[in-house]
Amino acid sequence: MRVAVIGVGYVGLVSGACFAQFGHHVHCVDKDPQRIAALCAGRMPIYEPHLDALVADNVAAGRLTFGTDLAAAVRDAEVVFIAVGTPARRGDGHADLAHVFACCRDIAQAIQGYTVVVTKSTVPVGTGDRVEHIMRVVQPQGAFAVVSNPEFLREGAAIADFQHPDRIVIGTQDERARAIMTNLYRPLAEAAVPLFFTTRRTAELVKYAANAFLAMKIGFVNEMADLCERADADVAGVAYGIGLDRRIGAQFLQPGPGFGGSCFPKDIQALIKSAQDYGVPSRIIETVAAANEQRKRSMARRLIKACGGSVRGLTVAVLGLTFKADTDDVREAPATSIITALQDEGAEVRAYDPQGMDQARALMPDIAYATDPYSCVAGAHAVAIVTEWSAFRTLDLARLRSRMAGSVLVDYRNIIPAAEAAEAGFRHVGIGRRSVTAERPAPRIDLTEPQGAVLPELAVAAG
Structure with a gap:
């Protein structure tokens, strides 16, 4: 054709x-x-x-x-x-x-x-x-x-x-x-x-409804992550446990600093406006949008708290500028909100991203940009992993720590094993889990599926 x-x-x-x-x-x-x-x-x-x-x-x-x-x-x-x-x-x-x-x-x-x-x-x-x-x-x-x-x-x-x-x-x-x-x-x-x-109208609405529902799952697991931190539980186990329910599923249950990009933020706002135009305000989706913006603004406070309550005069290395891995898109990226907040608190920010550097420079020309993760953290008092790039999952943690002036590692995507970070000398701060150091190890959570196990059928009530 x-x-x-x-x-x-x-x-x-x-x-x-x-x-x-x-x-x-x-x-x-x-x-x-x-x-x-x-x-x-x-x-x-x-x-x-x-x-x-x-x-x-x-x-x-x-x-x-x-x-x-x-x-x-x-x-x-x-x-x-x-x-x-x-x-x-x-x-x-x-x-x-x-x-x-x-x-x-x-x-x-x-x-x-x-x-x-x-x-x-x-x-x-x-x-x-x-x-x-x-x-x-x-x-x-x-x-x-x-x-x-x-x-x-x-x-x-x-x-x-x-x-x-x-x-x-x-x-x-x-x-x-x-x-x-x-x-x-x-x-x-x-x-x-x-x-x-x-119908044409139904097809148009399917797209917005799908994105809003997925965004709602992200917002939900982020709220559960906050609860886990206060209750000394681990969000990885919570997400894994509820994700095994086929009615829920495991996708979009990874906690983080909030969603961004070219689709979810604008599509949710457009859906909210459409609902208002038709006289049926969408309170659930309005709450998801408001909660996500609040979350992105609050993420810097985690790092500031880990640094003793102030970052004034400190150097913070930010790894990851795009809103997600495997793209160069920095639109509505959580990193932008985090960096702005850190600068407002007096921190000097240095950043690196495998693909999003050119786009980020246009938005944030007043921060320093590094050529690789290790030069990015040189002399830094804290490092924040904001995007879940595969290259960041395999960082040499000992080498990373040796180049830094401080020991704080804030892992906004939970991609670094807390125990390995602690062993390398970091104070590891994740999302929805307690802070981990060599003296305060992470609890063991087994997320592996049983091999060859056959569970007995149980008669259970629906719901």
């Missing part, structure tokens, strides 16, 4: 490359000529594991091309994906749909013959109706269908999520569009991935 993708950000570029891998002919369009020139030269505008190789393979095969001419791309396409940004609108938190609406006007002017126009961007419920209205005004006799097909891609695992999804959600009641979308996703349907067809 001939596919056009408008926008080459995380969603557009990954989707375009993956559709090309399925065998479709994909032309990706962006209004930024420098970004397109970089892609044509094989340089990725974002960091996403394995994306460069996937793009290169499909460009070489002639299935993936890039350009700035939207009209030409749309004229030749059977399916056109709108994958432009929908950031939170300044001042009120609503999703800013200006790029989406501008895009659909241009598409309407260019279509020739029946075309399926798909909103891949995350948009509030009812946006598809507005897109269709705008396109009908521009092209009253145009043969097209507007379809919602929300993405469920995690930064850092986007290619795997696209190629092995839990489901494909498609919002349309147009039978011709349904047949085209089925053909587009045939490789996944043949691999037994469910294609869930529903």
Whole structure:
């Protein structure tokens, strides 16, 4: 099939490359000529594991091309994906749909013959109706269908999520569009991935509801982590114990400094605003959003407390600037709030991240940046691990400690074994577990599953 993708950000570029891998002919369009020139030269505008190789393979095969001419791309396409940004609108938190609406006007002017126009961007419920209205005004006799097909891609695992999804959600009641979308996703349907067809408005809301529910799980386990610290329990055991319940599941039960990134914060705010617009305020989601912002602001206090109540005049090393590992995205990252708070308290901050340094410099030009973790901690009185990069899991703790002036290690992701940190001479402060030193070891918690054990069936009440 001939596919056009408008926008080459995380969603557009990954989707375009993956559709090309399925065998479709994909032309990706962006209004930024420098970004397109970089892609044509094989340089990725974002960091996403394995994306460069996937793009290169499909460009070489002639299935993936890039350009700035939207009209030409749309004229030749059977399916056109709108994958432009929908950031939170300044001042009120609503999703800013200006790029989406501008895009659909241009598409309407260019279509020739029946075309399926798909909103891949995350948009509030009812946006598809507005897109269709705008396109009908521009092209009253145009043969097209507007379809919602929300993405469920995690930064850092986007290619795997696209190629092995839990489901494909498609919002349309147009039978011709349904047949085209089925053909587009045939490789996944043949691999037994469910294609869930529903109304356009329902599909739009599925995306927001899914992100809000996952954010709620993060917020919940973070509150349990705070309780564990006060009650001298360990959140790792609590999360493991409840995660074994199939009704709950283990994913998104890892405590930390709060969620960030390009999706959860803005999507939750957009859902809250949509609910308010419809007269049904979403108190649970409002609380999740407020609690997350409060958590990010409070994280620096953990480190300050571990340093004796003040960091004035001290050097703090921050390892990890992106909101999660395997991405270069620093939008709404907890590290930003932590660093700002530490600076406000008089600390000198030095930072390192494997991929997010350039983006972080634009946001925080007034801190020092190191070239590796060990130079980052040189002379530091405390070190904070804020992002769960694999490289930080395998740090030489003894070497790290030997280069520092102090011994405080605040592990905001619980990725360093507390006992190993204590053995290296650190005072290890984790999330949802007690502080550990060589004199105060961590309790033993066995999280391994029984090997070969068969549990007897028990008659239990539901609930």
